[in-house]
Amino acid sequence: MNKFTKTIQRSVLRKAALVFGLLGITAALFPVDSQALPLFARQTGQNCVACHAGGQFPELTPYGRSFKLTGYTIGDRVSVPLSVMGLATYTKVRDTSKSDNPAGDFSKNGTALASGGSLFLGGKITDNIGAFVQWTYDNFAVQNADGGYSGHSGTDNVDIRYADRFIDTNRDLIFGVSLNNNPSISDPWNTAAAWMQYVPVPSPTSSQFIDGAAPYPGFGSGGNLAGVNLYMYLNKLVYAELGTYQTANGIFSPMSAGLTDASRTKLKGVNNPYWRLALTHEWGPHNIMVGTSGMIAHLYDDNTNTSDPNSVYRVLNTGLDAQYQYILDPHTITAQVAYMRQRTNYSANTVAANVGAGSPSGFFAADGSTLLADPNDSDTTNTFRGKLTYVYQAKYGGSLAYFNLTGTTNTALQTSGYDATSTIVVDPAVSRVNANLSGNPATRGLTYEAFWMPVQYARVGVQYTAYSKFNGATDNYDGLGRNASDNNSLFFYVWGAY
Amino acid sequence: MKKIILTLAVGLAAASSGCSNLERSRDLANPNVPPAVTAVQVCSNCHGVDGNSVSPNFPRLAGQQPAYIIEQMQNFRSQHRSDPAGFEYMWGLSHHLTDDQIKGLADYFAKQVAQPNAPADVQQMAAGKEIFEKGLPAKEAPPCMACHGPKGEGLASFPRLANQHRDYLVKQLQVFQRTDERPNTPMTQIAHLLSHEEMESVASYLQAFPNDK
Numbered sequence: 001m002n003k004f005t006k007t008i009q010r011s012v013l014r015k016a017a018l019v020f021g022l023l024g025i026t027a028a029l030f031p032v033d034s035q036a037l038p039l040f041a042r043q044t045g046q047n048c049v050a051c052h053a054g055g056q057f058p059e060l061t062p063y064g065r066s067f068k069l070t071g072y073t074i075g076d077r078v079s080v081p082l083s084v085m086g087l088a089t090y091t092k093v094r095d096t097s098k099s100d101n102p103a104g105d106f107s108k109n110g111t112a113l114a115s116g117g118s119l120f121l122g123g124k125i126t127d128n129i130g131a132f133v134q135w136t137y138d139n140f141a142v143q144n145a146d147g148g149y150s151g152h153s154g155t156d157n158v159d160i161r162y163a164d165r166f167i168d169t170n171r172d173l174i175f176g177v178s179l180n181n182n183p184s185i186s187d188p189w190n191t192a193a194a195w196m197q198y199v200p201v202p203s204p205t206s207s208q209f210i211d212g213a214a215p216y217p218g219f220g221s222g223g224n225l226a227g228v229n230l231y232m233y234l235n236k237l238v239y240a241e242l243g244t245y246q247t248a249n250g251i252f253s254p255m256s257a258g259l260t261d262a263s264r265t266k267l268k269g270v271n272n273p274y275w276r277l278a279l280t281h282e283w284g285p286h287n288i289m290v291g292t293s294g295m296i297a298h299l300y301d302d303n304t305n306t307s308d309p310n311s312v313y314r315v316l317n318t319g320l321d322a323q324y325q326y327i328l329d330p331h332t333i334t335a336q337v338a339y340m341r342q343r344t345n346y347s348a349n350t351v352a353a354n355v356g357a358g359s360p361s362g363f364f365a366a367d368g369s370t371l372l373a374d375p376n377d378s379d380t381t382n383t384f385r386g387k388l389t390y391v392y393q394a395k396y397g398g399s400l401a402y403f404n405l406t407g408t409t410n411t412a413l414q415t416s417g418y419d420a421t422s423t424i425v426v427d428p429a430v431s432r433v434n435a436n437l438s439g440n441p442a443t444r445g446l447t448y449e450a451f452w453m454p455v456q457y458a459r460v461g462v463q464y465t466a467y468s469k470f471n472g473a474t475d476n477y478d479g480l481g482r483n484a485s486d487n488n489s490l491f492f493y494v495w496g497a498y
Numbered sequence: 499m500k501k502i503i504l505t506l507a508v509g510l511a512a513a514s515s516g517c518s519n520l521e522r523s524r525d526l527a528n529p530n531v532p533p534a535v536t537a538v539q540v541c542s543n544c545h546g547v548d549g550n551s552v553s554p555n556f557p558r559l560a561g562q563q564p565a566y567i568i569e570q571m572q573n574f575r576s577q578h579r580s581d582p583a584g585f586e587y588m589w590g591l592s593h594h595l596t597d598d599q600i601k602g603l604a605d606y607f608a609k610q611v612a613q614p615n616a617p618a619d620v621q622q623m624a625a626g627k628e629i630f631e632k633g634l635p636a637k638e639a640p641p642c643m644a645c646h647g648p649k650g651e652g653l654a655s656f657p658r659l660a661n662q663h664r665d666y667l668v669k670q671l672q673v674f675q676r677t678d679e680r681p682n683t684p685m686t687q688i689a690h691l692l693s694h695e696e697m698e699s700v701a702s703y704l705q706a707f708p709n710d711k
Contacts, residue, residue: 046589168538
């Protein structure tokens with residue numbers, strides 16, 4: 001056992017002992033009680049396992065999906081429709097030595113952290129209207145000049161919906177409309193882009209190699225938008241959803257509250273359609289979904305300048321996903337696969353600037369004089385993710401996830417390369433650990449997770465993410481000797497909600 | 499976009515004026531919601547709109563004895579039945595239901611027709627049939643049909659067992675045998691007489707109960 005491993009082991013064990021002790025005290029003070037639960041559980045009076053498969057948030061059971069699709073309206077309206085969620089984490093990256101600035105690149109490496117939290121507001125409003133609104137505080141949101149961090153809070157996920165259901169022995173039709181701020185946040189399956197991520201995840205700035213680098217099938221538009229989606233679910237067989245998105249400004253500005261103008265995504269107009277189609281089937285303790293989704297988004301190059309029509313680029317996403325669940329107490333098994341293709345056509349301004357530009361960062365071929373190819377006018381990425389999860393007694397669980405991002409090579413992605421003296425240098429705007437010598441985005445790896453839920457509103461878990469490819473290469477992806485496996489990361493967390 | 503939103507907002511406000519839609523409500527704290535509405539809007543999510551639940555996590559209620567449903571719902575509401583299936587799902591759902599609503603729900607599911615359930619292992623069924631019809635004389639375990647009827651149809655507080663999910667039956671027998679989570683029932687004593695294999699056999703027979711019987 002090497003020194004690194006021993007250090008991790010000692011540190012993790014010490015923190016684990018502290019955390020488990022605190023959890024034990026918590027469990028003793030607040031015994032499992034169907035009333036002492038977060039927002040939706042208080043509304044229905046049910047345990048987490050009713051809606052979340054094996055009790056693991058956020059994956060939904062068939063009943064949880066019905067609860068969501070019927071507008072969060074099952075149960076009694078609660079007097080204080082609030083919940084809180086908090087997260088403490090510890091992360092360790094395998095190799096922090098191959099960095100020009102280890103203190104900056106891995107500033108929180110090997111340190112136990114309180115990693116922010118969320119406030120939830122919502123639940124049943126009327127017989128037909130309900131809401132799920134998440135406000136998140138990230139205590140590492142902004143890095144200051146002195147190297148310290150400042151916290152920042154803002155709107156996270158918003159899904160306010162109206163739903164109705166016509167059901168008798170001959171037909172079952174759920175339909176509704178969702179006002180939301182993130183494409184696919186309205187979706188009830190956890191292979192949807194907004195839900196496929198591991199939960200919890202650390203702050204991107206606290207552990208960039210966990211959720212900052214591991215690719216997920218997502219929508220190129222990103223979140224903090226404003227969208228209206230119509231949906232229907234017929235006879236538990238066909239689910240269809242159609243919507244469109246615009247910038248979350250004007251009367252929609254609360255849907256991106258807390259963000260600066262520069263970080264608020266700017267879409268051109270209202271013609272940014274999103275669609276979703278899924279087929280589902282239940283038999284015995286099994287259920288399966290096979291679906292497709294997509295979106296066309298028109299975005300501005302610069303979020304602070306929406307006056308130039310030539311600065312608009314187009315992103316087309318097309319995805320396929322499938323989910324299988326086996327839920328029969330005490331076992332919960334979930335298999336998920338999701339694939340997303342993303343085609344980006346850059347703006348007219350970008351395309352014009354590409355002509356004769358060579359490498360945007362000024363790199364040359366290895367001879368130090370030959371210009372590199374001009375940046376691409378368009379790019380394509382393909383992201384695949386598969387995940388297998390098992391939970392026993394809604395207490396002990398584990399998962400294995402595989403991710404594989406491939407895409408077109410583009411000199412615009414190249415953030416390290418040869419200068420005029422044939423020496424490899426890194427673009428000063430990028431830290432070396434994120435440098436890309438090949439100009440290819442390919443990233444591949446596995447995430448292993450084990451978790452324990454001592455009580456239904458707390459989870460202790462450990463994830464290990466192993467990269468076999470990073471920024472287009474297995475070895476020496478930055479040109480200065482850093483390998484994909486150097487980014488392998490251990491992530492330990494304690495998550496709680498009330 | 500703004501026009502769409504404003505139109506929707508006005509429409510939704512109009513549709514929701516009064517905040518109550520008794521014909522399709524999922525409100526469990528409103529005594530005015532008819533039981534048949536609650537049955538299809540809420541109960542059906544797990545138990546099926548016709549009471550023939552798909553998942554064995556949830557018991558089939560089609561053709562169940564109304565007196566049994568009423569008794570169990572009252573036990574959930576008062577939290578006297580505390581097996582996992584009870585407190586995880588039913589305590590909260592039943593918390594504010596009135597006696598009239600519970601009776602209405604019982605009547606709704608009692609009149610539904612039980613559909614055949616999945617077939618079971620032939621050998622297990624044969625052993626289960628023996629237990630169901632003749633009991634286990636060596637252990638002085640009475641036959642199931644003595645209380646639950648020759649067709650497994652139940653009687654008053656004795657529940658219908660025919661076509662019930664095997665997994666649900668075994669788990670409930672284990673609750674009777676190993677816990678006091680369902681008190682005040684003769685099944686506590688009877689379940690202690692059964693081995694796990696015997697539970698599996700009789701539950702298999704009941705799940706695949708022959709319709710022509």
